[in-house]
Amino acid sequence: MVDDRKLLEPLFSAVSLVLRVLLGMMVAGFVLSLFVDGIHVGFIGGDVCVTADGISGSSSDTDEMFGGREGVTVNVSPEYCTSHASVSQQAFEVLHDLPPVILLFGGLLLLNRLLRGAARDGVYTAQTASRLRMLGWWLLVGSLVTEAAQAIAKVELFPTFVRGDMADALGDVWEIPFLSLFTALGLFTFVRIVRAGVVMREDVEATI
Template identity: 55%
Template sequence: MTEQRKMLEPLLGVVSVALRVVIGVAVLGFVLSLFVDDIHFGGLGRSVCVTSDGMSADGAGMDTVFGPKAGVDVSSVPRYCTTDPSAGQKLLQAAGTLPPVILALGGLWLLNRLLQGAAREGVYTARTASRLRVLGWWTLVGGLVAAAAQAASQAALLATLAAADGASPGNVWDVPLLSPLVGLGLLTFARIVRAGTAMREDIEATI
Protein backbone atom coordinates (compact mmCIF):
# COMPACT_ATOMS: atom_id res chain seq x y z
CA MET A 1 0.00 0.00 0.00
CA THR A 2 1.41 3.37 -1.03
CA GLU A 3 1.86 6.27 1.36
CA GLN A 4 -0.86 8.24 -0.41
CA ARG A 5 -3.37 5.40 0.01
CA LYS A 6 -2.41 4.94 3.67
CA MET A 7 -3.02 8.64 4.24
CA LEU A 8 -6.56 8.39 2.82
CA GLU A 9 -7.58 5.30 4.79
CA PRO A 10 -9.99 4.31 6.28
CA LEU A 11 -12.23 6.75 4.40
CA LEU A 12 -11.09 5.47 1.01
CA GLY A 13 -12.07 1.89 1.78
CA VAL A 14 -15.36 2.80 3.46
CA VAL A 15 -16.51 5.02 0.58
CA SER A 16 -15.50 2.45 -2.03
CA VAL A 17 -17.46 -0.32 -0.31
CA ALA A 18 -20.43 1.95 0.41
CA LEU A 19 -20.66 3.00 -3.24
CA ARG A 20 -20.69 -0.61 -4.42
CA VAL A 21 -23.32 -1.57 -1.86
CA VAL A 22 -25.58 1.37 -2.72
CA ILE A 23 -25.35 0.66 -6.45
CA GLY A 24 -26.05 -3.03 -5.86
CA VAL A 25 -29.08 -2.31 -3.69
CA ALA A 26 -30.42 0.23 -6.21
CA VAL A 27 -30.07 -2.20 -9.12
CA LEU A 28 -31.63 -5.03 -7.11
CA GLY A 29 -34.51 -2.81 -5.98
CA PHE A 30 -35.19 -1.68 -9.53
CA VAL A 31 -35.19 -5.24 -10.88
CA LEU A 32 -37.44 -6.53 -8.09
CA SER A 33 -39.86 -3.63 -8.58
CA LEU A 34 -40.45 -4.84 -12.13
CA PHE A 35 -41.62 -8.27 -10.98
CA VAL A 36 -42.82 -7.93 -7.36
CA ASP A 37 -45.94 -5.86 -6.71
CA ASP A 38 -45.13 -5.03 -3.08
CA ILE A 39 -41.69 -3.61 -3.89
CA HIS A 40 -41.51 -0.07 -5.24
CA PHE A 41 -38.25 1.40 -6.45
CA GLY A 42 -37.14 4.61 -4.77
CA GLY A 43 -40.00 4.58 -2.26
CA LEU A 44 -42.51 5.49 -4.99
CA GLY A 45 -45.44 3.24 -4.26
CA ARG A 46 -49.02 3.00 -5.44
CA SER A 47 -50.21 5.58 -2.93
CA VAL A 48 -49.19 9.24 -2.90
CA CYS A 49 -49.09 11.15 0.39
CA VAL A 50 -48.14 14.61 1.56
CA THR A 51 -48.17 16.25 5.00
CA SER A 52 -49.70 19.68 5.51
CA ASP A 53 -47.22 21.31 7.87
CA GLY A 54 -49.10 24.61 7.76
CA MET A 55 -52.02 23.45 9.89
CA SER A 56 -52.63 21.34 12.98
CA ALA A 57 -55.47 20.37 15.29
CA ASP A 58 -55.73 19.51 18.95
CA GLY A 59 -58.43 18.61 21.40
CA ALA A 60 -59.59 16.36 24.21
CA GLY A 61 -60.05 13.46 21.79
CA MET A 62 -56.37 13.38 21.02
CA ASP A 63 -55.49 13.45 24.70
CA THR A 64 -57.60 10.33 25.15
CA VAL A 65 -56.00 8.51 22.23
CA PHE A 66 -52.35 9.45 22.77
CA GLY A 67 -52.37 9.69 26.56
CA PRO A 68 -50.05 12.64 27.28
CA LYS A 69 -48.89 13.41 30.80
CA ALA A 70 -50.46 16.19 32.83
CA GLY A 71 -49.74 19.63 31.40
CA VAL A 72 -48.79 18.25 27.97
CA ASP A 73 -50.83 19.12 24.88
CA VAL A 74 -51.06 16.91 21.82
CA SER A 75 -51.59 18.26 18.31
CA SER A 76 -52.00 16.47 15.00
CA VAL A 77 -50.73 17.45 11.56
CA PRO A 78 -52.93 16.16 8.70
CA ARG A 79 -51.49 13.82 6.10
CA TYR A 80 -53.28 13.58 2.77
CA CYS A 81 -53.05 10.30 0.83
CA THR A 82 -54.59 8.86 -2.29
CA THR A 83 -54.42 5.22 -3.38
CA ASP A 84 -55.36 6.10 -6.95
CA PRO A 85 -52.91 8.86 -7.90
CA SER A 86 -52.79 10.43 -11.32
CA ALA A 87 -49.65 10.50 -13.44
CA GLY A 88 -49.12 14.14 -12.48
CA GLN A 89 -49.34 13.35 -8.76
CA LYS A 90 -46.82 10.52 -9.16
CA LEU A 91 -44.52 12.89 -11.00
CA LEU A 92 -44.79 15.47 -8.20
CA GLN A 93 -44.02 12.81 -5.61
CA ALA A 94 -40.98 11.70 -7.60
CA ALA A 95 -39.83 15.34 -7.91
CA GLY A 96 -39.78 15.57 -4.12
CA THR A 97 -38.36 12.12 -3.39
CA LEU A 98 -35.61 11.64 -5.96
CA PRO A 99 -33.51 14.88 -5.68
CA PRO A 100 -32.09 14.04 -2.22
CA VAL A 101 -31.32 10.51 -3.42
CA ILE A 102 -29.58 11.84 -6.54
CA LEU A 103 -27.69 14.35 -4.39
CA ALA A 104 -26.45 11.62 -2.05
CA LEU A 105 -25.52 9.16 -4.81
CA GLY A 106 -23.77 11.83 -6.86
CA GLY A 107 -21.88 13.08 -3.82
CA LEU A 108 -20.80 9.54 -2.93
CA TRP A 109 -19.58 8.91 -6.48
CA LEU A 110 -17.68 12.22 -6.62
CA LEU A 111 -16.10 11.53 -3.22
CA ASN A 112 -15.00 8.07 -4.34
CA ARG A 113 -13.59 9.58 -7.57
CA LEU A 114 -11.72 12.17 -5.52
CA LEU A 115 -10.22 9.64 -3.11
CA GLN A 116 -9.27 7.11 -5.80
CA GLY A 117 -7.61 9.83 -7.87
CA ALA A 118 -5.74 11.20 -4.87
CA ALA A 119 -4.53 7.69 -3.99
CA ARG A 120 -3.13 7.21 -7.52
CA GLU A 121 -1.80 10.66 -8.33
CA GLY A 122 -1.19 12.23 -4.94
CA VAL A 123 -3.05 14.59 -2.64
CA TYR A 124 -1.32 17.80 -3.67
CA THR A 125 -2.09 17.80 -7.39
CA ALA A 126 -4.10 20.07 -9.64
CA ARG A 127 -6.52 17.23 -10.46
CA THR A 128 -7.19 16.53 -6.80
CA ALA A 129 -7.92 20.21 -6.18
CA SER A 130 -10.21 20.29 -9.22
CA ARG A 131 -12.12 17.19 -8.10
CA LEU A 132 -12.43 18.59 -4.60
CA ARG A 133 -13.84 21.83 -6.03
CA VAL A 134 -16.40 19.89 -8.11
CA LEU A 135 -17.52 18.00 -5.01
CA GLY A 136 -17.83 21.27 -3.12
CA TRP A 137 -20.03 22.88 -5.78
CA TRP A 138 -22.14 19.71 -6.02
CA THR A 139 -22.75 19.74 -2.28
CA LEU A 140 -23.39 23.48 -2.08
CA VAL A 141 -25.67 23.94 -5.09
CA GLY A 142 -27.16 20.45 -5.04
CA GLY A 143 -28.29 20.76 -1.43
CA LEU A 144 -30.15 23.99 -2.17
CA VAL A 145 -31.68 22.65 -5.39
CA ALA A 146 -32.85 19.43 -3.70
CA ALA A 147 -34.46 21.39 -0.86
CA ALA A 148 -36.19 23.75 -3.29
CA ALA A 149 -37.45 20.83 -5.41
CA GLN A 150 -38.88 19.12 -2.34
CA ALA A 151 -40.62 22.31 -1.21
CA ALA A 152 -42.13 23.09 -4.61
CA SER A 153 -43.29 19.53 -5.24
CA GLN A 154 -44.83 19.21 -1.77
CA ALA A 155 -46.79 22.44 -2.17
CA ALA A 156 -47.96 21.49 -5.66
CA LEU A 157 -48.90 17.96 -4.58
CA LEU A 158 -50.86 19.27 -1.59
CA ALA A 159 -52.81 21.55 -3.92
CA THR A 160 -53.98 18.48 -5.86
CA LEU A 161 -55.08 16.56 -2.75
CA ALA A 162 -56.82 19.24 -0.66
CA ALA A 163 -59.43 21.89 -1.30
CA ALA A 164 -58.09 25.35 -2.12
CA ASP A 165 -59.01 26.71 1.32
CA GLY A 166 -58.67 23.45 3.23
CA ALA A 167 -54.95 23.08 3.77
CA SER A 168 -51.80 25.11 3.83
CA PRO A 169 -48.33 23.80 2.94
CA GLY A 170 -46.85 26.05 5.63
CA ASN A 171 -43.10 26.48 5.74
CA VAL A 172 -42.37 23.57 3.43
CA TRP A 173 -38.89 24.78 2.50
CA ASP A 174 -36.53 23.98 5.33
CA VAL A 175 -33.41 25.81 4.20
CA PRO A 176 -30.53 23.35 4.62
CA LEU A 177 -27.64 24.57 6.70
CA LEU A 178 -25.28 21.60 6.70
CA SER A 179 -24.86 21.06 2.95
CA PRO A 180 -23.99 24.73 2.16
CA LEU A 181 -21.48 24.80 5.02
CA VAL A 182 -19.93 21.50 3.92
CA GLY A 183 -19.83 22.73 0.32
CA LEU A 184 -18.12 25.98 1.31
CA GLY A 185 -15.67 24.03 3.43
CA LEU A 186 -14.80 21.75 0.51
CA LEU A 187 -14.28 24.75 -1.77
CA THR A 188 -11.96 26.26 0.83
CA PHE A 189 -9.95 23.04 1.12
CA ALA A 190 -9.76 22.92 -2.69
CA ARG A 191 -8.05 26.31 -2.63
CA ILE A 192 -5.70 25.09 0.11
CA VAL A 193 -4.79 21.98 -1.91
CA ARG A 194 -4.21 24.10 -5.02
CA ALA A 195 -1.95 26.47 -3.05
CA GLY A 196 -0.06 23.49 -1.62
CA THR A 197 0.34 22.10 -5.13
CA ALA A 198 1.80 25.39 -6.35
CA MET A 199 4.22 25.50 -3.39
CA ARG A 200 5.36 21.93 -4.04
CA GLU A 201 5.95 22.68 -7.72
CA ASP A 202 7.97 25.77 -6.80
CA ILE A 203 10.11 23.77 -4.37
CA GLU A 204 10.70 21.00 -6.91
CA ALA A 205 11.66 23.57 -9.56
CA THR A 206 14.10 25.18 -7.13
CA ILE A 207 15.71 21.90 -6.23
Protein backbone atom coordinates in the same frame (compact mmCIF):
# COMPACT_ATOMS: atom_id res chain seq x y z
CA MET B 1 6.65 9.79 3.60
CA VAL B 2 3.13 8.69 4.49
CA ASP B 3 1.27 6.83 1.74
CA ASP B 4 -1.48 9.07 0.30
CA ARG B 5 -3.95 6.18 0.51
CA LYS B 6 -3.47 6.02 4.29
CA LEU B 7 -4.09 9.76 4.58
CA LEU B 8 -7.53 9.25 3.03
CA GLU B 9 -8.69 6.60 5.49
CA PRO B 10 -11.21 5.85 6.90
CA LEU B 11 -13.23 7.94 4.41
CA PHE B 12 -11.86 6.06 1.40
CA SER B 13 -13.07 2.66 2.63
CA ALA B 14 -16.37 4.01 4.00
CA VAL B 15 -17.39 5.68 0.73
CA SER B 16 -16.46 2.61 -1.29
CA LEU B 17 -18.52 0.38 1.02
CA VAL B 18 -21.55 2.68 1.01
CA LEU B 19 -21.56 2.89 -2.79
CA ARG B 20 -21.45 -0.90 -3.09
CA VAL B 21 -24.30 -1.26 -0.59
CA LEU B 22 -26.45 1.34 -2.38
CA LEU B 23 -25.87 -0.25 -5.78
CA GLY B 24 -26.69 -3.66 -4.33
CA MET B 25 -29.91 -2.32 -2.80
CA MET B 26 -30.93 -0.71 -6.10
CA VAL B 27 -30.37 -3.93 -8.02
CA ALA B 28 -32.16 -6.00 -5.37
CA GLY B 29 -35.06 -3.54 -5.29
CA PHE B 30 -35.45 -3.69 -9.05
CA VAL B 31 -35.44 -7.49 -9.07
CA LEU B 32 -37.90 -7.71 -6.17
CA SER B 33 -40.22 -5.18 -7.81
CA LEU B 34 -40.66 -7.61 -10.68
CA PHE B 35 -41.95 -10.39 -8.45
CA VAL B 36 -43.21 -8.90 -5.16
CA ASP B 37 -46.31 -6.75 -4.81
CA GLY B 38 -45.87 -3.56 -2.82
CA ILE B 39 -42.27 -2.94 -3.91
CA HIS B 40 -41.90 -0.19 -6.49
CA VAL B 41 -39.03 1.27 -8.45
CA GLY B 42 -38.70 4.84 -9.61
CA PHE B 43 -40.91 6.29 -6.83
CA ILE B 44 -44.01 5.47 -8.89
CA GLY B 45 -46.76 3.04 -8.04
CA GLY B 46 -47.10 3.41 -4.28
CA ASP B 47 -49.13 5.79 -2.13
CA VAL B 48 -48.61 9.49 -2.72
CA CYS B 49 -48.55 11.60 0.45
CA VAL B 50 -47.98 15.18 1.55
CA THR B 51 -47.80 16.62 5.06
CA ALA B 52 -49.36 19.97 5.99
CA ASP B 53 -46.95 21.53 8.46
CA GLY B 54 -49.00 24.72 8.58
CA ILE B 55 -51.78 23.18 10.65
CA SER B 56 -51.79 20.94 13.69
CA GLY B 57 -54.20 19.64 16.28
CA SER B 58 -54.44 17.51 19.37
CA SER B 59 -56.99 15.50 21.30
CA SER B 60 -57.14 12.98 24.10
CA ASP B 61 -57.18 10.26 21.47
CA THR B 62 -53.91 11.39 19.91
CA ASP B 63 -52.34 11.82 23.35
CA GLU B 64 -53.15 8.19 24.12
CA MET B 65 -52.31 6.91 20.64
CA PHE B 66 -48.81 8.38 20.63
CA GLY B 67 -47.95 7.52 24.22
CA GLY B 68 -48.01 10.95 25.80
CA ARG B 69 -47.41 11.03 29.55
CA GLU B 70 -49.90 12.59 31.93
CA GLY B 71 -50.04 16.34 31.43
CA VAL B 72 -48.40 16.09 27.99
CA THR B 73 -50.30 17.19 24.88
CA VAL B 74 -49.36 15.60 21.55
CA ASN B 75 -49.75 17.91 18.57
CA VAL B 76 -49.96 16.29 15.14
CA SER B 77 -49.93 17.65 11.61
CA PRO B 78 -52.12 15.90 9.05
CA GLU B 79 -50.59 13.78 6.32
CA TYR B 80 -52.76 13.40 3.23
CA CYS B 81 -52.31 10.21 1.21
CA THR B 82 -53.95 8.52 -1.74
CA SER B 83 -53.43 5.05 -3.13
CA HIS B 84 -55.08 6.05 -6.41
CA ALA B 85 -52.79 8.88 -7.46
CA SER B 86 -53.19 10.60 -10.79
CA VAL B 87 -50.30 10.90 -13.23
CA SER B 88 -49.65 14.50 -12.15
CA GLN B 89 -49.65 13.54 -8.47
CA GLN B 90 -47.15 10.78 -9.15
CA ALA B 91 -45.00 13.21 -11.13
CA PHE B 92 -44.93 15.70 -8.25
CA GLU B 93 -44.11 12.86 -5.85
CA VAL B 94 -41.11 11.97 -8.03
CA LEU B 95 -40.09 15.64 -8.14
CA HIS B 96 -40.16 15.69 -4.33
CA ASP B 97 -38.45 12.38 -3.59
CA LEU B 98 -35.94 11.90 -6.40
CA PRO B 99 -33.70 15.03 -6.18
CA PRO B 100 -32.26 14.22 -2.71
CA VAL B 101 -31.44 10.71 -3.91
CA ILE B 102 -29.66 12.13 -6.96
CA LEU B 103 -27.84 14.64 -4.75
CA LEU B 104 -26.66 11.90 -2.38
CA PHE B 105 -25.71 9.34 -5.02
CA GLY B 106 -24.02 11.90 -7.28
CA GLY B 107 -22.12 13.33 -4.34
CA LEU B 108 -20.90 9.88 -3.32
CA LEU B 109 -19.76 9.15 -6.88
CA LEU B 110 -17.85 12.44 -7.06
CA LEU B 111 -16.36 11.86 -3.60
CA ASN B 112 -15.32 8.33 -4.59
CA ARG B 113 -13.72 9.71 -7.77
CA LEU B 114 -11.92 12.36 -5.72
CA LEU B 115 -10.56 9.86 -3.20
CA ARG B 116 -9.45 7.32 -5.79
CA GLY B 117 -7.78 10.01 -7.85
CA ALA B 118 -6.01 11.41 -4.79
CA ALA B 119 -4.80 7.93 -3.81
CA ARG B 120 -3.49 7.38 -7.33
CA ASP B 121 -2.10 10.81 -8.26
CA GLY B 122 -1.41 12.26 -4.82
CA VAL B 123 -3.27 14.56 -2.43
CA TYR B 124 -1.45 17.76 -3.39
CA THR B 125 -2.07 17.77 -7.14
CA ALA B 126 -3.97 20.04 -9.51
CA GLN B 127 -6.26 17.11 -10.41
CA THR B 128 -7.24 16.62 -6.78
CA ALA B 129 -7.98 20.33 -6.37
CA SER B 130 -10.14 20.29 -9.51
CA ARG B 131 -12.13 17.26 -8.33
CA LEU B 132 -12.56 18.79 -4.89
CA ARG B 133 -13.90 21.99 -6.44
CA MET B 134 -16.35 19.98 -8.58
CA LEU B 135 -17.65 18.22 -5.46
CA GLY B 136 -18.12 21.59 -3.77
CA TRP B 137 -20.14 22.98 -6.67
CA TRP B 138 -22.25 19.81 -6.80
CA LEU B 139 -23.08 20.16 -3.13
CA LEU B 140 -23.71 23.92 -3.31
CA VAL B 141 -25.89 23.97 -6.43
CA GLY B 142 -27.42 20.54 -5.86
CA SER B 143 -28.67 21.32 -2.36
CA LEU B 144 -30.34 24.53 -3.54
CA VAL B 145 -31.92 22.82 -6.56
CA THR B 146 -33.13 19.97 -4.36
CA GLU B 147 -34.79 22.36 -1.90
CA ALA B 148 -36.41 24.29 -4.75
CA ALA B 149 -37.69 21.11 -6.42
CA GLN B 150 -39.16 19.77 -3.19
CA ALA B 151 -40.83 23.12 -2.43
CA ILE B 152 -42.38 23.30 -5.89
CA ALA B 153 -43.59 19.70 -5.62
CA LYS B 154 -45.31 20.30 -2.26
CA VAL B 155 -46.90 23.56 -3.41
CA GLU B 156 -48.31 21.90 -6.52
CA LEU B 157 -49.27 18.61 -4.86
CA PHE B 158 -51.04 19.87 -1.74
CA PRO B 159 -54.04 21.55 -3.49
CA THR B 160 -54.83 18.23 -5.18
CA PHE B 161 -55.50 16.70 -1.74
CA VAL B 162 -57.61 19.37 -0.01
CA ARG B 163 -60.53 21.69 -0.59
CA GLY B 164 -59.82 25.13 -1.96
CA ASP B 165 -60.23 26.87 1.39
CA MET B 166 -57.49 24.68 2.89
CA ALA B 167 -54.92 25.30 0.16
CA ASP B 168 -53.01 27.83 2.31
CA ALA B 169 -52.53 25.40 5.21
CA LEU B 170 -49.40 23.77 3.79
CA GLY B 171 -47.00 25.82 5.89
CA ASP B 172 -43.34 26.51 5.17
CA VAL B 173 -42.04 24.58 2.19
CA TRP B 174 -38.58 26.11 1.87
CA GLU B 175 -35.67 25.53 4.22
CA ILE B 176 -32.22 26.94 3.58
CA PRO B 177 -29.74 24.00 3.57
CA PHE B 178 -27.21 25.72 5.81
CA LEU B 179 -25.14 22.58 6.50
CA SER B 180 -24.73 21.76 2.82
CA LEU B 181 -23.92 25.37 1.93
CA PHE B 182 -21.26 25.76 4.61
CA THR B 183 -19.81 22.34 3.78
CA ALA B 184 -19.49 23.42 0.16
CA LEU B 185 -17.78 26.65 1.23
CA GLY B 186 -15.44 24.55 3.36
CA LEU B 187 -14.57 22.44 0.33
CA PHE B 188 -13.74 25.57 -1.66
CA THR B 189 -11.41 26.60 1.17
CA PHE B 190 -9.68 23.22 1.04
CA VAL B 191 -9.27 23.67 -2.72
CA ARG B 192 -7.19 26.76 -2.00
CA ILE B 193 -5.19 24.84 0.61
CA VAL B 194 -4.49 21.99 -1.82
CA ARG B 195 -3.47 24.41 -4.55
CA ALA B 196 -1.09 26.13 -2.13
CA GLY B 197 0.35 22.70 -1.33
CA VAL B 198 0.84 22.01 -5.04
CA VAL B 199 2.80 25.25 -5.45
CA MET B 200 4.95 24.47 -2.40
CA ARG B 201 5.68 20.96 -3.68
CA GLU B 202 6.64 22.28 -7.10
CA ASP B 203 8.95 24.85 -5.48
CA VAL B 204 10.62 22.14 -3.39
CA GLU B 205 11.07 19.87 -6.40
CA ALA B 206 12.52 22.75 -8.44
CA THR B 207 14.98 23.54 -5.61
CA ILE B 208 16.08 19.92 -5.35
